[in-house]
Amino acid sequence: MKFKSFLNNLLLNLTWIMLLIPVSGQAQAMDFLRSTGKIYTVVVVIAIIFIGLAIYLIRLDNKLTKLENHIKNEQ
């Protein structure tokens, strides 16, 4: 549950940050991703895959912990 509330907080904060970034800041971020032959686009793509796999594994981990607790309680 602690982890869940941490995730919720993180999402909330990220939403605020996104809302507070001025348009020029966003344009700067876009320019950065286009610099050096758009290499940072590749970095973002790899990051998406890595973060996605991490989220899937964290969820599996949580489900396993729950099952372990169930089994422990039964014994």
Add this chain to the structure above:
Amino acid sequence: MIQKGMWWKLSGIILFLYVLWGGMTIPLRPGITSINPSSAKTGDTIELKATGYNTHFASVRNGRAWLKLDSVHAIKALTWQAKNDNELTFRFILPQTLPNATEVFPLHLIIDNETDGAFVHPNALFLSSSTDTLSFDAIPWTKHELGQFNDHQGIQFPYRSILNETIRNTFFHVALWFAMFLLLIFGVVYSIRYLSTSDYEFDRKASAYTNIAVLYGIFGILTGSVWAKFTWNTFWTNDVKLNMTAIALLIYLAYIILRGMNYDQDKRARLAAIYNIFAFIALIPLVFVIPRMTDSLHPGNGGNPALGGEDLDHTLRMFFYPSILALFLIGKWIAELTIRFERVKDHFYLKKS
């Protein structure tokens, strides 16, 4: 420490590290990013400014350049003035007449030197006639021979304008889809085996493989979206391939919901297996047939060549195929973990009830 059956998991990781290392460190071939001016009239003497990428204009001794029309018609640059390694000015004297009766000629710029090798910037300069007279003379165009070109040194990925460095996404975005398809094949095979044996083990396997494949599909959509933003300048186009893949993913999301429902295990497994087979049958026309029948921005669709030419040359293949295998093995590993979890869960709850 290394358990039995660990070798393919480790090889998946090692292959992925190889792809990351090679895919991110091997440089691109030199190329031209921009040309100024982009049009001219016959008889002009023009100073052509070229901006290069990964080029060594200032440090070469034997630099040459041509404006080429076709294999016999070309004009050679008179001077080679490099401001730095990436900025270059040459002077061309364009002939008074056009070689034949076409209104506008797209000329390709060829640059050749001993370090970068020879490379082409297609449609660099558009040439039109300065007078209305209809005189054509091909002779001034054939005086300059193209001669021998230098080869570039070492392994380099192809330079494609607009794509630039993002050609490396072939190893991640494209390989992800190929790995997804392999995992879906595993899923549907296990679904068929469940229907013929009624063994829940196959139901668990089919579900785990399909789950990870759908996850890969979602990554594919997200990574493709980011790639499209910086090459096609939009996160989502109305490209057929995009829309059809989105439909296919929705069909598979329905499978996950169906498989996740909480009712009689036997009915659920049977229904999910049958649905999975239908979903796979629907996937093939959606992803492989319909996009090929119309225009599409994707290679391999609507007349674009797939897996060939400069889009996938032998240097890209060195990392593209290992990447498919690596992503597939990592997916298989994660699927295996899910299967083991589901197995323990099923055994525990069956024993209890």
